[in-house]
Structures are given as C-alpha cells and as structure tokens.
Amino acid sequence: MKAIIDSSTVRAIKFNSDGATKHYYNALKEGRFQSTQCQQCNHIPFPPRMFCPQCGSTDIQWIDLPKQGTLYAFTQQSRALRFNAPDVIGLVSLPDIGMILTKIDAPIEQLSIGQTVEWNTFKVDDRLTVHQFHPIT
Amino acid sequence: MKNHKIAMIGAAMSPITKYIEEPIFDLARRTIEDAIVDAGIDRHSVDGLSITPPSLAYHNTAMFVSRLGEHLGISLKSLACTENGGCSAALALRWAIMEVALGQCDVAVALGVDQRLKEMPAPGETIEAFMDRSIHGTVAVYSSYDGAYGLGPPIPYYAMAAQRYMHEAGATKEDLAWAAIRLREHANKNPAAMFHNKALTIEDMNEATDFIPPLRLSDCSQFVTGAGAVVIANERVASSLNTTPVWLRGWGQSHHPSAFCNSSDNISRYPAVEASANQAFEQANVTRQDIDVAEVYGVFSATELMLCEEIGFFPRGKSGVAFKEGKTTYGGDIVIDPSGGRLSLGHPACATPMLEAYEIFKQLRGEAETRQVPNAKLGLLHAEHGMLNGSAISIWERDNA
Numbered sequence: 396m397k398a399i400i401d402s403s404t405v406r407a408i409k410f411n412s413d414g415a416t417k418h419y420y421n422a423l424k425e426g427r428f429q430s431t432q433c434q435q436c437n438h439i440p441f442p443p444r445m446f447c448p449q450c451g452s453t454d455i456q457w458i459d460l461p462k463q464g465t466l467y468a469f470t471q472q473s474r475a476l477r478f479n480a481p482d483v484i485g486l487v488s489l490p491d492i493g494m495i496l497t498k499i500d501a502p503i504e505q506l507s508i509g510q511t512v513e514w515n516t517f518k519v520d521d522r523l524t525v526h527q528f529h530p531i532t
Numbered sequence: 533m534k535n536h537k538i539a540m541i542g543a544a545m546s547p548i549t550k551y552i553e554e555p556i557f558d559l560a561r562r563t564i565e566d567a568i569v570d571a572g573i574d575r576h577s578v579d580g581l582s583i584t585p586p587s588l589a590y591h592n593t594a595m596f597v598s599r600l601g602e603h604l605g606i607s608l609k610s611l612a613c614t615e616n617g618g619c620s621a622a623l624a625l626r627w628a629i630m631e632v633a634l635g636q637c638d639v640a641v642a643l644g645v646d647q648r649l650k651e652m653p654a655p656g657e658t659i660e661a662f663m664d665r666s667i668h669g670t671v672a673v674y675s676s677y678d679g680a681y682g683l684g685p686p687i688p689y690y691a692m693a694a695q696r697y698m699h700e701a702g703a704t705k706e707d708l709a710w711a712a713i714r715l716r717e718h719a720n721k722n723p724a725a726m727f728h729n730k731a732l733t734i735e736d737m738n739e740a741t742d743f744i745p746p747l748r749l750s751d752c753s754q755f756v757t758g759a760g761a762v763v764i765a766n767e768r769v770a771s772s773l774n775t776t777p778v779w780l781r782g783w784g785q786s787h788h789p790s791a792f793c794n795s796s797d798n799i800s801r802y803p804a805v806e807a808s809a810n811q812a813f814e815q816a817n818v819t820r821q822d823i824d825v826a827e828v829y830g831v832f833s834a835t836e837l838m839l840c841e842e843i844g845f846f847p848r849g850k851s852g853v854a855f856k857e858g859k860t861t862y863g864g865d866i867v868i869d870p871s872g873g874r875l876s877l878g879h880p881a882c883a884t885p886m887l888e889a890y891e892i893f894k895q896l897r898g899e900a901e902t903r904q905v906p907n908a909k910l911g912l913l914h915a916e917h918g919m920l921n922g923s924a925i926s927i928w929e930r931d932n933a
C-alpha cells in the first residue's frame with residue numbers, strides 16, 4: 396500500500412506543479428532547503444515561484460532558507476496517510492519567510508508553541524523527499 | 533443591487549444523509565423541481581440555471597449543467613456551472629442573481645449539490661486508480677507543496693487554527709464545546725438534519741477524547757450528501773405572485789491571496805470574511821445588530837466561533853461565551869444556524885451555501901415551522917472556500933409591504 400500511495404503522491408505533485416516545483420524537490424533530495432528571491436525587491440515567497448508575487452519581476456534566484464524557526468502550531472493525525480501514526484504535523488514560522496507546513500519529528504507531548512525547531516529531510520522513497528522539523532530546546 | 537431588485541421566490545432542499553443510493557442526477561433534478569413548485573411558478577418560466585459540479589469528489593463533470601438542462605426539458609437563456617470549493621454554491625447563486633440583474637433572465641434557478649463517495653474503490657476500480665483519485669483530489673487542493681504531507685481531509689489545518697485561536701484570543705475547549713452543543717440543539721428542531729434527535733451535552737464534550745488535537749470528533753462536521761436549490765426572480769415576476777418575496781439587500785465577496793491555508797499571515801484571522809461582511813453590510817445599509825438570523829459556514833466548532841467574530845457579531849474571543857449564554861439561539865440576540873449548521877445539519881460542501889439560502893428563505897418567509905425565529909426580518913448567509921481564504925456574504929430581507 397505504501398508503494399501505491401507514494402506513486403500516487405509523486406504523480407499528483409507533478410500534475411499540480413508550477414515552474415518552481417521540480418527544482419524545489421530536487422534540492423530537498425540533495426539536502427537543501429530552498430526558495431526563490433526576487434533580485435529587484437528582495438522578497439522571498441514560500442512556496443518558491445519563478446516570478447516575484449510582490450513586484451512582478453521575473454528576475455529571481457534560488458537561495459537557501461534558514462533552517463531554524465519557531466513552532467507556530469501543531470497537531471497530529473492518528474489515521475495517517477503517508478507517515479506512521481501518530482503523524483505529527485506543524486506549521487513552522489521562519490524569520491522573514493512566513494509559515495511552512497511540515498512533518499514534525501517528535502511526539503506531540505514534547506511540543507509547545509514558540510519552541511525553536513530545526514529542519515532536516517525525510518526520504519519518502521527514491522522519487523520524493525520532504526522536510527521535517529524537530530525541537531532543539 | 534442599486535437599480536435592480538432581486539428576489540428569492542422559492543427554495544427546496546433534500547434530506548441530508550451520509551450516502552445516497554440513487555443517481556446524483558436524480559437528486560439534482562428533484563431538488564430543482566421542488567424549488568420551482570415551492571415558488572409556485574410555471575416550470576417553463578425558468579430561463580436560467582446555474583449549478584455546482586455534482587460532487588467535489590468526481591473527476592469528469594464536463595457539461596453536467598447542459599445535460600441537466602436537457603433532462604429537465606426547459607429552454608434556457610443562460611446556464612453555468614461554478615466551482616470554487618465551499619463557495620461553489622454561493623457562486624451559482626451569484627450567477628443567478630447577476631443574470632436576473634442584467635436582464636438576461638427573468639427567473640433563474642440555482643442548485644448546489646454534493647455527494648460523498650464511499651471510502652473504497654468503486655465497482656471495477658483498481659486500488660491504484662482509487663488511491664490516485666483520492667490523493668490527486670487532496671494534492672490539487674493543498675498544492676504541490678503542502679500536498680506532500682499526507683493530509684486527507686483538511687482537519688489538521690483547522691485544528692491548528694483552533695489551537696492558535698485558543699492561544700491568542702483566550703478561547704477555551706469549553707467555548708468550542710458550546711458552539712457544537714447549540715448547533716445540535718438547533719438540529720434537534722430540524723427533521724432534515726443529519727444529527728436530528730441525537731443529544732449532545734457539555735458532559736459528552738468534556739468526556740470526549742481529542743480526535744485531531746485540540747478538536748474532538750463532535751467539534752468537526754461530517755462531509756455528507758445533499759442538495760439545495762433556490763429560485764431567483766426579478767421584481768416584476770416576484771410581485772406578480774401571491775407570496776412574500778425575500779429581497780436581496782447586500783452582497784460582499786473577498787479573497788485573500790492564499791490558497792488553502794493562509795500561512796503567510798495568521799491562521800486564526802480571516803481578512804476575507806471581515807472584508808466581505810463589511811461590503812455586504814455597507815450595501816445593505818444595516819448593522820450587525822439588525823440581523824435576526826444567520827447561517828454561517830463554520831465547518832468546525834472553533835471556525836464557527838472565529839467566523840462570528842470576523843463577521844462582527846461578537847468581539848474577538850467572545851463568541852464562546854455568547855454561545856454558552858444563549859445569545860446565538862432562540863430568545864437571544866441573533867439565531868445563528870437554526871438549521872443545525874455544518875456540524876449538525878451535515879456538510880455536503882458544494883451544496884452547503886444553498887442549504888443556508890434555503891434556511892434563510894424559510895425563516896424570512898415564516899415557514900420554518902418548529903424552528904421558526906419569531907419575526908425574522910433580516911437574514912445573513914455566509915460561504916467560504918479554502919480555509920476561509922475566500923468568503924461570500926449576502927443579506928436578505930422579508931418584504932414588508
């Protein structure tokens with residue numbers, strides 16, 4: 396079943412991609428956490444985009460994002476579709492970037508709003524790597 | 533709405549059930565016919581038809597509205613199918629209003645319909661095809677980025693919004709519980725509701741374990757099957773009938789530039805709801821206190837509370853107390869969700885705004901039977917898409933002639 400779910404997910408991500416999606420996931424596979432930055436106004440959107448949603452410029456560059464943030468919110472699903480239950484999910488606030496939905500690599504009992512959390516990767520299968528955060532305090 | 537008076541002259545809804553056995557086509561057709569009969573007009577006087585897709589879960593719904601028009605055997609001057617998640621039925625309603633306001637149609641029917649599919653492969657469908665359909669559906673909604681994190685229904689997003697609401701505004705799980713309880717009390721007056729005759733007490737809520745923290749199962753709506761339809765007419769047609777028209781007073785609509793989860797900002801605040809409410813109230817030239825009855829699209833108990841605050845019925849963080857003290861029910865300041873709301877009426881997402889329109893119409897007509905809000909004169913209905921990223925609010929008034 397995991398293989399079927401993983402294949403469907405990979406296809407669905409590809410089907411719903413925009414111009415930046417492939418680069419973003421390839422960078423994750425290489426252990427890099429990236430988005431795009433506008434070279435005209437310095438705005439960094441997340442998710443990445445091949446243009447700047449603030450000023451409209453297409454002059455963008457890929458940059459590495461900060462790998463530490465604060466835990467903004469969290470919950471867990473007991474009927475997890477992709478990850479083992481209980482599947483802890485959170486929104487992490489990255490400085491100057493905004494909130495990012497992520498897998499959280501820690502039991503929910505150890506979490507609190509405002510905790511400092513750190514980024515690393517989670518390999519789903521050879522085709523797909525996602526990110527996860529864990530508390531470091 | 534300044535130059536054209538728009539009336540709602542008829543409405544119908546189906547019972548709300550988890551699944552249906554009959555074809556969705558028959559449910560759609562019957563609900564439309566029921567609304568036309570309720571309006572007391574000749575079915576061939578209908579010249580506009582706007583609908584939602586037959587289900588948010590279906591893939592191939594091309595030209596559904598054309599086939600429905602053919603099936604009904606009615607010549608039309610305008611037909612459309614509108615889709616944007618939870619706002620779909622509000623957009624179908626808006627389409628009907630616009631076609632009548634533009635003079636393209638005299639009488640337009642708007643239909644919202646949605647069907648829950650069984651959580652298993654359809655006959656003849658492989659498990660691979662079934663998973664593909666299910667996962668494509670969620671990734672399409674949550675985007676190719678958030679979609680990778682294994683979310684099925686969007687409950688975790690709303691749970692985190694509830695957590696932030698409690699963290700920032702001081703709301704408690706008891707506040708959330710009272711939203712669920714009041715809606716259940718209303719559903720117990722409504723035989724069409726999914727949770728009719730099923731008691732829910734504060735003890736039940738206190739004893740319940742977390743489903744997706746901090747939400748308990750009874751803090752969540754169930755995605756189910758149902759349909760609603762309303763008939764919109766111009767002033768000439770509405771005034772020619774021997775019934776009381778319900779007039780459109782104001783409409784507001786807004787979309788925050790975010791897709792499913794507004795993660796750029798604050799997930800317990802909904803600027804699109806506030807903006808659409810301000811537009812609607814300004815156009816209607818009435819105040820929040822003037823509203824007698826409202827149907828809001830609160831799919832979770834915490835969302836119900838936050839929505840009431842963004843619309844402006846209560847200050848931030850104070851809705852829970854208002855629900856507990858009975859301000860949102862019969863004998864209070866305003867009756868919110870006399871239908872039972874999303875939590876206890878049941879929530880066929882694509883159809884929900886039309887079920888709200890049905891309820892507001894029946895209330896303003898004085899035809900809501902045991903759940904009638906006494907002397908209801910002004911009603912508000914609210915719809916949203918995404919996680920309240922976009923919002924549509926309209927205000928309707930009983931004819932006082």
Ligand SMILES: [Zn+2]
Binds near residue numbers: 433
């Ligand atoms: Zn820029």
